[in-house]
Amino acid sequence: MKDKIIIAVLIVIMLLNGIDVFVDIDLNVPIWHVLQESAIVFISGIAAMFLIYDLRKRTTSLNRLSTQLKEADTQIQSLSGKIETERKHYGQVIKAQFEDWGLTMGEQQVAILILKGLSLKEIASVRDTKETTVRQQASSLYAKSNLVGRHEFSAWFLEDFLNFK
CATH class of the missing domain: 1.10.10.10 (Winged helix-like DNA-binding domain superfamily/Winged helix DNA-binding domain)
Structure with missing residues (x-):
């Protein structure tokens, strides 16, 4: 959730500074000021894109891990059932051996x-x-x-x- 808020803030900063750059160009503000605000727009955009990329990558990884965990749970349940069946069978073998003796x-x-x-x-x-x-x-x-x-x-x-x- 924090990442989404940071992305939203960066996009708002990028948009507001972008609008300010166009207003400053119309007002003939010194070029160094326009370049400074343009750099802020550019850096904010790059940071937002990086966070979006990282967020998607983590989401994909978490989804993959979730799928693997579900598969592992299914395998554990299957093995637990098999173990229980074999435990009962072994108990019957022991009992049969006791009777043979x-x-x-x-x-x-x-x-x-x-x-x-x-x-x-x-x-x-x-x-x-x-x-x-x-x-x-x-x-x-x-x-x-x-x-x-x-x-x-x-x-x-x-x-x-x-x-x-």
Whole structure:
């Protein structure tokens, strides 16, 4: 908005000084005065044209950036939907693996919380059970999965994601 006001002011200065130049010529004012006011008209016109050019250039750039931002938002929405779909699919794969190992519902709950990074004490608190019960269920799920401990158990589910090709 400031640029438009400055452009308008420069155009008004240019027009008023332009009119003054013609009046001064008719009144036979000294040439140096006419040249001085003509320079003001010329400089005001150049400055106004420069600002108009710059304003159009910035407007074009902003429109392009706005379009790119809308496209990026669309891509993010699309990716978010795909990620959600894949997250659900991965959850189903994990659940199917738990069932293949023959984990009980309690062991499955413990397994999920282990995968989320909770300690056995935290799992006991979340499930409102004793820590010894959680330890027994964790030991049982490690035995059924033929994996040794929480690190190997968690790594088993992450290994495919870390396989860079």
